[in-house]
Amino acid sequence: MLDNTFSTSDTSENKNQLYDEDKQKLMLYNKKITCPVCSTVFNARAIKKSSYRILKKDSDFFIRYSIINPYFYDVWVCNRCGYASIKNDFERLSDFDANIIRIEISPKWHSKNYPEVYNLNLAIQRYKLSLLNYDIIKARSSKKANNLIKLAWMFRLKEDKKSELEYLNYALENFKNAYYNENFPISGMDIFTTMYLIGELCRRTGKEEESLIWFGQVITAPTAPQKIKNMARDQKDLIKLNIKDTKSQDNLGDDLKDNKKQSIFSKFHK
Numbered sequence: 001m002l003d004n005t006f007s008t009s010d011t012s013e014n015k016n017q018l019y020d021e022d023k024q025k026l027m028l029y030n031k032k033i034t035c036p037v038c039s040t041v042f043n044a045r046a047i048k049k050s051s052y053r054i055l056k057k058d059s060d061f062f063i064r065y066s067i068i069n070p071y072f073y074d075v076w077v078c079n080r081c082g083y084a085s086i087k088n089d090f091e092r093l094s095d096f097d098a099n100i101i102r103i104e105i106s107p108k109w110h111s112k113n114y115p116e117v118y119n120l121n122l123a124i125q126r127y128k129l130s131l132l133n134y135d136i137i138k139a140r141s142s143k144k145a146n147n148l149i150k151l152a153w154m155f156r157l158k159e160d161k162k163s164e165l166e167y168l169n170y171a172l173e174n175f176k177n178a179y180y181n182e183n184f185p186i187s188g189m190d191i192f193t194t195m196y197l198i199g200e201l202c203r204r205t206g207k208e209e210e211s212l213i214w215f216g217q218v219i220t221a222p223t224a225p226q227k228i229k230n231m232a233r234d235q236k237d238l239i240k241l242n243i244k245d246t247k248s249q250d251n252l253g254d255d256l257k258d259n260k261k262q263s264i265f266s267k268f269h270k
């Protein structure tokens with residue numbers, strides 16, 4: 001399951017991966033965390049702030065990094081009881097929800113051996129475990145949406161378009177739920193940023209008509225910041241171009257460009 005057991009025969013690539021892994025080790029440290037479910041104190045792997053570099057941001061706010069990927073370390077897992085969540089939510093668990101985890105997750109949990117350096121497949125596993133926890137405690141849609149979009153992004157890195165699309169759709173559903181039912185900010189986003197993101201997720205999942213409505217609302221909102229209006233306008237133009245260009249059947253449009261670059265960078269993360 002884990003890529004860093006180096007089972008392939010390509011030794012030159014393995015050497016690169018080893019070198020890369022050593023570099024990543026230097027960028028990591030352990031952070032002592034107390035589990036709110038079972039009170040175990042464990043070490044969470046964390047990245048030294050100065051060590052990651054941003055390469056590029058995608059139009060749905062996914063950030064591409066070089067050398068070490070902070071998304072891989074975004075989920076904390078208590079290996080004793082199986083409680084997992086996105087790190088910002090980890091310690092904010094009510095006693096009521098902690099009890100649900102104790103009953104629903106812990107008895108089924110088998111502790112795992114996590115390596116020092118995490119990779120893409122492990123990140124996917126950890127985001128899925130975190131999502132399971134959110135589902136079981138019936139967490140707010142915004143929390144699930146945040147987890148789901150990150151899972152979709154991990155599948156984008158993996159170049160697994162089918163799974164990416166599946167999780168983008170789930171994320172979209174949950175962001176819309178949050179938009180209609182929760183108070184702003186949602187996942188750290190104001191109302192206009194959320195509307196833009198919903199529009200962009202509609203675009204990426206092939207719901208172009210709906211996407212145009214969301215972008216249109218951002219563009220015409222008198223109080224929306226200029227920056228987000230410009231982003232909405234760019235994505236609206238992209239849809240218009242796509243509609244005109246009958247050759248282009250791929251509604252993930254700009255990802256094709258992104259993926260060409262990304263396939264080079266993804267080698268760092270495998």
Ligand SMILES: [Zn+2]
Nearest residue numbers: 035038078081
């Ligand atoms: Zn625990």
